[in-house]
Each structure stands twice: as structure tokens, then as C-alpha cells.
Amino acid sequence: MCSSFPRFPILWGETPLQPLHRFAEKLGVASCWIKRDDLTGIAFGGNKLRKLEFLLGRALKEGCDLIITGGSPQSNHARLTAAAANRAGLETWLCFAGKRLGEIQGNLLLDQLLNARLFLTGQYGSDGLLRAMEEKAEEARNLGRKPYIIPVGGSTSIGDYGYLKAWQELESQRERAEIPPFDEIYVAVGTGGTLAGLLTGHTLSRSPSRIIGVSVWQASEILKSEVAGLSSQLMKTIKQGQEVPSSSIHILDQYIGRKYGVPSEQGNEAIHSLAEAEGLFTDPIYTGKALAGLMDQVRLGKAGKKHILFWHTGGTPALFTHANSFLRGEEK
């Protein structure tokens, strides 16, 4: 199973699994833990580095010398790809959605410090961006380069395999520390690869936990079929004849707010809440909204006196891009 997944090491080791005593008390749950994938090693961390270990492993094995990926100009995935590629000695071209880059802040600032080449494609949506990346790859090949394309979010079987391994990491960490299985695990969902990897591991390990994806972008029906498709591809790639049962795929889509990429009031309140209780930062685009989902489910009584895990997926540079959304009261 490992030979088809060469790994370029980026993470320092296991990310911390920590109890949030004060936050749990504030919420009124039996316990709340956090899996710190905001601490995955380099360039402010985040979930994409787990995918990139295997995506870059593959690119290096294929002898590529250029990584092409894309997303919005404030994409965490773009920032982490540029950082990881630098460590691997590969150049990065970033294809951005839309017609303007916006303020040189947050992830976009970091992309420039990392010396990635930036292109504005005028495209919107994953399919349009993929076409733009393919055009750039053709240009690169004409220049004698050997490009490796990583689709938006790095959600391919190879990338998602990083989250199958992450699930196994959590289970082994939990067992060593004699922590019982979590009743509920909350994680932010964008393209769905992270959730698909986790659910694949979850199905293979027959875990009793309920993994709840909190969408920050698409409607839950669309995401459910995306996640089912991604996990089915991953199962095939690792030569497992199983499928993730559709009854295991739980996605909440009522915490997106106005739309993807725009902070929500509930999300920003959640950010304040965790920072105040524990001194930890989440972000306004992904993890703050996922945390708002967790908090609201507890409030609605759906997570009751449970033993909960929040899977932090990173994204904190976006705090600075959206500084204005945090102005309170008359300062607004």
C-alpha cells in the first residue's frame, strides 16, 4: 500500500491532540479536544501539508520540476503548496481565480515571499481553474519544463491519502493516551478531500465516532456526493473493496454565512470564543465557521453531554486579510 504513495516529509511528527478544558466548560459538554493540524510544520501550517507530502512525493518520483496549482488569491492551499515545493526544490506557478488579486495581505503576501509565480486566470470555479492550469502546463512543457498539476484543494486520491493516514494517527494517539473514542468530530469542509480521507480511515477502522463536516462553500447534497466519490476513488487506489456507507457522511451547510470567502458573524464570534477561553486562533473562512457549527450543535442540544473533538485545519493567515470584519460596535 505504501509503495504507490511515495512521501516527501514535511510534518515534524504527529500534530498535538490537546484537551480544551475551559472551552468545554464554557460549552457545557463532557469534554472537548482539539487536533492541531494548524501546527503541521511550515509556513503557518494547515491541512494541505498532509496532502502535499504525498502529492509532492509523487511529483518528485515522476521527475517533475514545476508544480502548478490554483485557487482563490487568498487560498491556503496555494500558500502551502508554494512553501512545500520550495522545500522540495521545485518551482511553483499559482493560477488564481478572478480578475484581480486584491490586497497584498495574508496568504497572497506569503505567496510572494515564497517566490511563487502568480497568474490571474479570469476563471471562476474548479473546472475553469483546472483548464487554466492545463494551459499553463502546456506552456511550461513548450519551455522544456516538466510540470505536475495539483487540482484545487489538492483533493485527489494521492492527496486524500494524507488524511487517511491522519485518521490512523489520531486513533493511535488516542489509544496510547487512553482517551475513549470521540462521540463527535467536527471538521471544516471545502473541496471535501480532507473529510473523504478521514471517512475512509474511519470506515476501515470501524470507528464508532460520528464525523461531522461543516461546509464553508457548497450545499450538503452536492458535497455528500463529492465526498462519496473521493472516498470511493481512494478505497480503489489502496485496493480496498469497501465503500464509505452514505449513512456515515454527515455534512452541515447552515454555517456558510453569506458565501464562501466572506466572514460570518457566527464564525467570528466562535473565533473570539476559542481565543478567549484557550488562547488559540481559528480563521474567518474555514475553521471559525466549523467551530461555529460545533458550538451551535451543542447549543441546539444535538451534541449534549458529549465527548467532542474539533479538528483544526489551519487557515490563520486569513485573520489578517479580514481584519475589518472584527471591528466591534461603533468602530465598524
Ligand SMILES: *Cc1c(COP(=O)(O)O)cnc(C)c1O
Ligand atoms: C482547504 C481547507 C479546508 C478544507 O479542506 P478540503 O479538503 O478542501 O475539504 C479546511 N480548512 C482550511 C483552513 C483549509 O485551508
